[in-house]
Amino acid sequence: MGNHRNALVAVVRQELAEARGAARAVLAAAESARGEAEHRRRLVRDAYATCLNQLAEARDSARRDIQQRYQLETARLAGNVRHLAALSASGAAGLPWRMWSPTEPEPGTRPGLLRIGTLGLDDAVALPGLVPLLDAAHLELSGPQATVDGMITGLLLRALGSTRPGEVQLTVYDPEHLGGTLASFAPLGISFVGPGGLSGMLDGLVEHICRVNETVLAGEYVSLADLTAAGGGSRTGAGPRPEPWQVVVLLADAATAGELTSAQRAQLDRIVRTGVACGVHVVARGLELAEHPTVRRLAVRDQTATCDLTGDLEIRLDPPPAADQVAAFCRATAERLRAGPPPARMSDLEPPKFWSESSAHGLLAPIGDGTDGAGGLIEVPLGDDPPHALIGGPSGSGKTNLLYAWLAALSTRYGPEELALYLLDFKEGVSFARFVPGPRDSSWLPQVRLAGLNVNGDREFGLAMLRHLSEELRMRAQAAKRHDAAKLSELRVEDPHGHWPRIVAVIDEFQVLLAGRDAVADEAVTLLEDLARRGRSQGIHLILASQDVSGIEALWGRSGLIGQFTLRIALPKARRILADDNLAAAVIPRHHAVVNAESGAPGANLIVRLPDAGDRTRWRGLQRRLWRARPAGCEEPRIFDGDAIPQLPASCRPSGPVPSLDAPVGSSPGAVLGERIDVAARPARLRLGRMPGRNLAVLGTRVDEACDVLAAAALSLAAQGPAHFSVVCLDPDAGRAAARLVAELPSADWHDDLAEVPVLDRPHYVLGYALDAVPSPEALRRLLTDGPERRTHMLGWWRSVARLRDSLGGPGARLDAIGAWVALDVQGADLAPLHPQPGGPVWYPRRRRGLFFDRSVHRTPEVIIPYEVNSDHA
Structure with missing residues (x-):
């Protein structure tokens, strides 16, 4: 029984122990579960906090991005608005008062906000x-x-x-x-x-x-x-x-x-x-x-x-x-307002589009604005009626400025195919130099075909231009006859592939061309009258400018010539431009002009306020725009500068190997003596054939020019074929030029006396410097008389006509052996022995000009410009 109780107690104890162990296990498991749950709760809290932080950051970032985009977009739109506002309310319309000043708008711009x-x-x-x-x-x-x-x-x-x-x-x-x-x-x-x-x-x-x-x-x-x-x-x-x-x-x-x-x-x-x-x-x-x-x-x-x-x-x-x-x-x-409106600017005369007009029926261009209260630009016509213009005004009244304004308006409306300009300025200056290529600006006005600068001493060039225009008139008249056209507009319709621009010839101070009673004035007035009468139908128009036309002797008895100029433009105090009973020019102020298309009759006056068209910078800008737009094939204008000395062309100098003296040569080679004063700038040539008198006498005391004439003749002859040259120099001042010429000629020798010059049976040219000092005049006379037939020609320089006669035998000597001569500083009366006209030619000697006469070619002498050949003239 006791054992049984003990055993039962042990079993109970064992069960209690197991129960406590199970309870402890349950408690441990529960504790572990609580820890796991807490861990999970912490993870959730941390994740939540992280999400909240990220959400906050995203929100802040989005706000910043939106703000930045807003600011950028606002700045862009504001900039656009400001730009539009600046366009819509420019200048005085939109400036703040602290910066405000009146601003005048450009022509044609509409008012803004x-x-x-x-x-x-x-x-x-x-x-x-x-x-x-x-x-x-x-x-x-x-x-x-x-x-x-x-x-x-x-x-x-x-x-x-x-x-x-x-x-x-x-x-x-x-x-x-x-x-x-x-x-x-x-x-x-x-x-x-x-x-x-x-x-x-x-x-x-x-x-x-x-x-x-x-x-x-x-x-x-x-x-x-x-x-x-x-x-x-x-x-x-x-x-x-x-x-x-x-x-x-x-x-x-x-x-x-x-x-x-x-x-x-x-x-x-x-x-x-x-x-x-x-x-x-x-x-x-x-x-x-x-x-x-x-x-x-x-x-x-x-x-x-x-x-x-x-x-x-x-x-x-x-x-x-x-x-x-x-x-x-x-x-x-x-x-x-009391002073009146300002005059038109040169830019106001420009059309909206360049070269958009046709000249078939005439030319129409403004020269300034009206003063009748209505304003507006006054346009001046040239065509069948009126055909030509006469501009008058005393010195300083603004003739050149008026011409600049008119040319600016014409050249911006009519292209080179529609308008050709011939410009001639007889004042002492270069009024038209800005329209042609120069050392500072290579551009030119595309319509200009010819420009005469510094021609106040070269009336012959004015005559040459009139001859050229007369030839152009003849050619156009023949073309019109072939196409049965009565005037230019009809010719352009019948011959659409022809080149028939209207021609405008501007002659400033034209009275210089007609000054004096000589052959130049007589022929010039005859050509002017013919161009004025017949030019209108063929599209040739004259613009003549002068201080006073009443004293031009060449116009006396030729009232019909001035009568053709029915467009009259009178500047302040102009005389005899308008009709005698039209006194408008006497009362207009400066920078004004009277435009009258009825030959100056009272009642037809238009008073024009002229712009300032003389600013060189503004002109250069306009001209370069036109020049860059010139059509293909637009040639540079022919320029005659009376102050420039032409150089002997390279084609008139010998180049390449020395030709054989046995090579054939033309029967009548031409000696180049200088540049003719004509539109084409052709050289003046003297043909030296095997005929009596084919010798040249250079007359005058200007040593450098005489040496240049002889050098140009010799070098041009040497460039044409084999020839021999004999040089006789009897003037120490010409020695350097003569020696330089001998060095440049392919075949040449130097002699101290004409008696030493050999007689050759081939082209032979004797260059004599100061032949009036020759010690053996008999040899000189023999060469002059017998030389040409044996292809020996004398090119000699005498310092006066009297010394030439002395060299040929005295006052009674015949001068037939001198078939051609170039006179330098020799008066016309002194040339009477060498000229068929009694009393000698009308000739006014001037620097770097010569009077050339070849009795086998010329009826009257022509003025030439001796080429510069020796660059070391002292």
């Missing part, structure tokens, strides 16, 4: 607040009277400051303050209307609108803005505004606004509906305007305003301009 303040989107972005007015809108303003009045003052100042003086006319209806509100604008001639004048003012505006519609727009244009942009239908492009803007300021208070009669209200409504198209604009304070698309309404508070154009955006108003700023502007503008 006017600044009244700034649009504040936020503290960082401020944009110009702009409203329309001229050519766009009427304005209705409501709000505190003082603020509105300051705003109107600013609007008017901007409108006046961004247009030309006189283009905006102000009318103010101010019944409360009787004009005192805008009195600072009084110097501009502002019209103030009193309390009883409203009806008359409105009626007058309605009549003005009717007149503009009927006589100005005439159903062809919708508005004055369109008419101005089209240039009023003229060929000159956008020009002056045909009618000024009428800005009507109605300063009404509440009481006055209610007092409008039904008639007044009806007239005001008509003005609102039709005024903008006709340049009439209403700016109303305290007065309601009728509903219309052109009406803009502004609600003004103390410092801000809203406009139906900008919606809910508030405009922070600019302060009104300072009173002294308004007064200074009005005084300056009034002074400009």
Whole structure:
């Protein structure tokens, strides 16, 4: 029994122990589970916190990104708005008052918007607040009277400051303050209307609108803005505004606004509906305007305003301009108005598109603007009627400036295929040098075919140009006859592939060409008369300019010549250009001209204000634009410069191997003596055939020129074939030039006396320097007489005609052995023994000119320019 109890106790103990162990295991498991759960809770909390942090960071990042994008987009849009505002309200229309100054618009530009303040989107972005007015809108303003009045003052100042003086006319209806509100604008001639004048003012505006519609727009244009942009239908492009803007300021208070009669209200409504198209604009304070698309309404508070154009955006108003700023502007503008409008600029004469006109039926180009009050450019015609122009005015009256303006207008309208210019200036200067290539500018005016510079001493070149034009007239007349055409326009239709531009020849100070009683003046006036009579039908037009035509002897008895010049342009104080009873030129001021297309008859005058067309920089810019647009094949103009010394052409110098003396040579080689004064700049040649008298005498005391004539002759002969040269120099001053020539000639020898010169049976030329000092005159006479038939020719220099005669036997000696001569500083009367005309030729010796006569070719001598051959003349 005891054992049994013990065993039972042991079993119970064992079970209790196992139960405690199980309980401990359960507790351990529970503890472990609690720890795991806590760990999981911590993980969840940490993940949640992390997510919250990431969400917060994402939110902050998104906010920053959105803010940055917003700022970038706002800056971009604000920049676009500012750019558009700068285009829409440029210069005086949009500048802040601290930077403000009046700005004159370019011709043809339409008025833009006017600044009244700034649009504040936020503290960082401020944009110009702009409203329309001229050519766009009427304005209705409501709000505190003082603020509105300051705003109107600013609007008017901007409108006046961004247009030309006189283009905006102000009318103010101010019944409360009787004009005192805008009195600072009084110097501009502002019209103030009193309390009883409203009806008359409105009626007058309605009549003005009717007149503009009927006589100005005439159903062809919708508005004055369109008419101005089209240039009023003229060929000159956008020009002056045909009618000024009428800005009507109605300063009404509440009481006055209610007092409008039904008639007044009806007239005001008509003005609102039709005024903008006709340049009439209403700016109303305290007065309601009728509903219309052109009406803009502004609600003004103390410092801000809203406009139906900008919606809910508030405009922070600019302060009104300072009173002294308004007064200074009005005084300056009034002074400009009293002085009259400024003259047209050279750029105003340019068409909208270069070279867009045809010259088939004539030439039409402006030279300045009119002074009759209507403004606008005055266009000058050249064609069948009038065909030619005569310009007159004393020295300093502006002839050259007028020609510059006319040439600028012509050359921008008519291309090189339509117009060819021949320019000749007989003044002591280079007025036309800017139109041809020069050392500082290689461009040229593409229409110029020929230009004569510094020709006051070379009337022969003027004669050469007239001969060239006469030949062109003959060629055109023959072409017209072949095509049965009576005038140039018909010829161009019948011969569309021909080159028939109109030709305009400008001769400044043309009286120089006709000065004196000699062969040059006689032939020149004959050619001028023929060109004037027949040139009109063939498209050749003359523009002659002079100080006074009354004293030109060559025109005496030739009234028909001047009668062909029906277009007369008289500058201030011009004489004998207009009719005797037309005194307009005596009273016009400087920078003006009288244009008369009826031969100067009274009643046909147009007074023109001329632009300043002489600015070289502006001309160079215009010319380079035209030059770059020149067509392919447009050749450089022929330039004759009376001060330039031509060089012996390279083709007149021997080159390559020395030719054999046995090689054949032409029977009549030509010695080049100098450059002829003609359009083609051809060399003057002396043919040296095997005939008696084929010798040359160079006469005069100018050593350098005499040496150049002999050197040019020798070198040009050597370039044509094998020849031998013998040089005899009896003047120490010519020794260096003679030695240099011997060194350059392929075959030459030096002799101290003509007796030493051999007789050769081949081309042989004897060059004699100072032959009046020859010790053996018999040998000289023998060479002169017998040499040519044996192909030996004397090219000699004598220092006077008397010494030449002495060399040939004295006063009674015959001079038949001298078949050709070049006279340098020798008077015409001294040349009588060598010239068939009794008393000798009419010749005025001058530097670097020679008178060349070949009795086998010439009827009268011709003037040549000796080439420069030796560059070391001392």
